[in-house]
Amino acid sequence: MNLSFLATRTVPRWFWPVLLGLNFLVHLPFFGLPPKGAHSWRQCNTMAVARNLYEEGMNPLRPRVDRRGASDGVTGMQFPAYEWAVAAGYQVLGFHESIPRVVNWLIFAAGLAAFCALARLLSGSAWAAAVGTWALAWSPELFYHSINALPDVLALAASIGGLYYFLRWYQAEDAQPGSYALALVLTTLAGLTKLQYLAIGAPIAVLILRDLWLRRLPWGRLPALGVFGAVAVGVPLAWYARAVRLIKASGLADFGLELRPADSLSTALRILRENLTSDLPELLVGFPGFVLLLLGLVALVRGGYVRRFWFLPLLAWAAVLLAYHLIELSQMDVHQYYMLPYLPLLMLTVTLGAARLQRQKRGALWLALLLGLQPVAAAIRVIPSRWGGGPREIPAELYYPESRAALETAVPNDALCLVGPDISGCKYFYFLHKKGFGFGAPEDLWNAKPDGSTLLDSAVRHGARYLYTNDSTALGNARVRPYLGREIKQVGEFRVLELRR
Incomplete structure (x- = not known):
């Protein structure tokens, strides 16, 4: 069975126009909607901060909320990079509720490009990278939030880009100051926007420690690595320490910055069961992608990947994300967007499943069917329940x-x-x-x-x-x-x- 793109190890020129064009067209009817659907409160909070930057001053160090009493509304929150970008759009084009959605979709598209580059670097296969990118684009949860006023999409895209440019710099024989600078800026931005996205530091740390142990890390790289770690971790931590102080001083706690584990073992087990049996197959990867994910897990067990170069760094990344999941387990009950940091690892596993399926008899046909069903599954899961009809969760x-x-x-x-x-x-x-x-x-x-x-x-x-x-x-x-x-x-x-x- 020769299905062109699926039967080769290259990516045709039509891949990106088709992927981005189709994704944009499916979203197009909903760009003008006000906040609605699941987590509309989070969208309203984000858009209020952006509007207040636009109306009351563009200083990102002084984000303001609407529920402020008689105060000036300044309080602590994640670094408002996304909100500032939206406010800048308001400055240029005036206030339109489509602007936050368009800005987030552009960030989402940049994140897809970053993931494709990262997957290609890790797998050595442009074909595998394209399959993983296609699957990422049609994750139902990401499909929904890619046009919502949600800073998590910026954090996800920045973290993927930060990891890609770090690995590109780290593996290069020459200095590549541009890659180093981009890695530092993007990783720091990811942590400032949402602290959990600093989990990409886990694979970085394993790479460095392994190379130190094997004595193959040039000593001349240590100062640059030290600066990278100090800035990428220190700046976000300093920002969040300041944010906590601002919340306490203002008494305005619209943005929670505390850890929220489950309050009992029975609650924890219930949430974990729902995460595995509902959120993972239905929202994070979608049912067609879940088939490929299961095949990818089989490939991990049977394919000897434990001995591969990238296995330990990626395993460390997964371990840190698991720890994050447990300490924020109460949030995972209804806030599925807290699980967006898992998507890069999940989609890398999906690519393994796709490669395994393609090698089977009639595998290319089945793979084409599953990939083709992903946009359909995402649209069916999201559009009627979250964007369809009239007001949802709004009077x-x-x-x-x-x-x-x-x-x-x-x-x-x-x-x-x-x-x-x-x-x-x-x-x-x-x-x-x-x-x-x-x-x-x-x-x-x-x-x-x-x-x-x-x-x-x-x-x-x-x-x-x-x-x-x-x-x-x-x-x-x-x-x-x-x-x-x-x-x-x-x-x-x-x-x-x-x-x-």
């Missing part, structure tokens, strides 16, 4: 442009507002384009705080002028009514009222 009044505009323009955007009930603390603020005080449940308005005051009283005393709510029980509460002035506007279930001082 209809905030989702549709007419009602959203009516609510946003009801009061000035610079007026402090009390907004809720919104358990996320960011969705309502983002769609309403407002800042101020948020409440997650109606009773939060009147329940006494440790100092005896209530959120409602405190918000009014600190300058909140308007209340946005879609909960009628809050408005009917006897402890709330004395603070309510005239009703300014009602749109659907949402009402906007003045607050009495």
Whole structure:
């Protein structure tokens, strides 16, 4: 069976136009959507920070959130490189909700190119690299987040690029300062954006330690390696230490920077079971890719890969990611994008499965079928449930442009507002384009705080002028009514009222 591309060890010229063109076209109808679907709260938080950079100053050292009380909103978070890039797009083109999606897709495309280069360096096969890149592009989880306002895609792309350029520099006989500089910048950026992506340091460390043990590492490389480690690890750690201090000083904890293991053994086992039986086959690699992944694991066991040059470095990478998975296990329950760091290793294993399948009788035909099904599986899994239909995880009044505009323009955007009930603390603020005080449940308005005051009283005393709510029980509460002035506007279930001082 001779299926052109699949039967050769080269990559035809049409590969990249077809891959990127098809991926772009499938995403095209959804670039203009506001945040919606799974993890829309994270998208709203990210886009709010980007909008605040655009409106309140482009200093990335002072990221601001909307739920800020009467403060300036500056708090700690991951380094807002992605948010800054989106804000720069706003500066050039004006505010459009398609800009964060387009920016992320371009980063995603760059990440595909970086992975293809890395896979080719590791495997020595352009064909294997292309197969792995195709599989990566159609990972359902990455397919979804590749056009979402999510900094994890930048961290993933930067980490892959950082590892590729480091290995290129490390293996070169000449100095290659350009590769070294790119490796340092990209690895540092990956760690600044999301600390877990510094897991690429594991294969780097194994390579260096092995070469030191075998006495084949030139002593002249040690200073450059020392600088690389100090900067790539030290700068992100310093940033996150500062971020934690900012969170404590501001009291604005929109971005959690703590470790979150499972709270019990039974919970841990349940999450791990769901990760293995649902998240891995359905979201991370997709069902067609999962077949190739299983074949790749068989190839790992039977193919003598334990003795290969790259086995120990990649095993160390996997071990560090496993440790990360366990210490963040509570997050892995519903936050599947926390597993995006696993994709490079998973797709490298997929390439082994593809190579094994192709060698079988009619294997090229089956491989072509599985690869062809990957875009279909990704689209079926993601589009209807996350982008299809109307609002998802967002109130209809905030989702549709007419009602959203009516609510946003009801009061000035610079007026402090009390907004809720919104358990996320960011969705309502983002769609309403407002800042101020948020409440997650109606009773939060009147329940006494440790100092005896209530959120409602405190918000009014600190300058909140308007209340946005879609909960009628809050408005009917006897402890709330004395603070309510005239009703300014009602749109659907949402009402906007003045607050009495």
